[in-house]
Amino acid sequence: MILARVVGNIVATQKNHRYQNARVMLCRQITPEGDDTSYSTLALDSVDAGVGDTVLIVQEGWSASTAATGEAGAAIDSAIVGVVDRIDLL
Amino acid sequence: MQLARVIGTLVATVKNDSLHGRKLLVVQTLNADLEPNGKPMVAIDSVGAGVGELVFWCRGKEASFPFKREDTPTDCTIVGIVDSEDHVTR
Numbered sequence: 471m472i473l474a475r476v477v478g479n480i481v482a483t484q485k486n487h488r489y490q491n492a493r494v495m496l497c498r499q500i501t502p503e504g505d506d507t508s509y510s511t512l513a514l515d516s517v518d519a520g521v522g523d524t525v526l527i528v529q530e531g532w533s534a535s536t537a538a539t540g541e542a543g544a545a546i547d548s549a550i551v552g553v554v555d556r557i558d559l560l
Numbered sequence: 561m562q563l564a565r566v567i568g569t570l571v572a573t574v575k576n577d578s579l580h581g582r583k584l585l586v587v588q589t590l591n592a593d594l595e596p597n598g599k600p601m602v603a604i605d606s607v608g609a610g611v612g613e614l615v616f617w618c619r620g621k622e623a624s625f626p627f628k629r630e631d632t633p634t635d636c637t638i639v640g641i642v643d644s645e646d647h648v649t650r
Contacts, residue, residue, distance in 0.1 A: 477592055480563070480616070481647035484607050485640030486626055494561070494616070494640070496648065498592050510592035512561035512616050521649070531622035545606070545618045545625040545639045548561055 473554065474499045476523050480512065488535075488544035495519060495550060497527060502557055513548035514538035526552035561616045561639065563590045563648070566609055570602055578631045585609060585638065587617060592650065603636040614642040 474497040482494065493515040499507045504524075513527045516537040527550055528534055534549035535542045568586035572579075583605040591597040594614075606626040609615045615638045617623075623637035642648060 478649040480649075481643045482616070482640040483643055486606060489640060496563070496592055496650065508591065508597075510562075510597075512563060531620060531625075535622070543625055543629070545622050545637060546561070547618050547620050547622045 471551070472499050472527050472529065473502060473557075474511070474513075474525055474527050475506070476519050476521050476525055476550075477510070478521060486545050488539055488546065489514070492538055497525065497550070500524065502559055511548050513550045514546055515550045517550055517553055519550050519553050524554040524557075525550045526554060561618050563592075563594065563614065563616050563642070564588055564603075564638075565590060565596075566611050566613050566615055566638075567600060568611060576633050578628060578633065579604070582627070582632075585611070587615065587636075587638070589617075590614075594645065594648065601636050603638050604632075604634045605638045607638060607641055609638050609641050614645060614648075616640045616642065 564587040
């Protein structure tokens with residue numbers, strides 16, 4: 471899983487039917503210290519995350535499909551599966 | 561999933577049987593600021609996208625799920641068309 475910050479969301483009327491009723495969030499990967507990286511990704515929201523939240527994103531199809539739609543086998547490769555409250559580092 | 565701009569079409573007469581009838585498009589992946597990021601790739605279209613449109617694509621094994629999943633050889637499929645650039649909130 472990767473750490474990311476939600477920076478926005480997108481609206482798409484024409485999309486794969488398994489994305490129906492899902493929120494597609496635009497996220498930027500961050501380091502554990504909270505700094506932005508150059509990698510950004512779209513992820514389906516399964517936990518009611520909002521813009522500005524630090525989130526946990528799973529990037530594996532079976533887990534992402536199951537978390538976001540309740541069923542495996544969708545063309546979904548990333549899903550937000552947690553909102554991070556805090557990170558403690560050594 | 562990643563945001564991308566469709567920058568061209570591609571024609572391949574000789575191809576895997578299960579790719580017959582599929583539209584191949586050249587896409588340039590974009591970062592969260594909608595700037596080009598990385599090298600262009602070839603994607604299969606599953607939603608009726610066209611050149612110039614802002615889309616998002618799915619990577620990996622999941623990319624074949626909109627089609628006959630067992631035998632469609634793809635790792636990059638367009639799964640949604642973003643309504644407009646204004647619909648990407650950042």
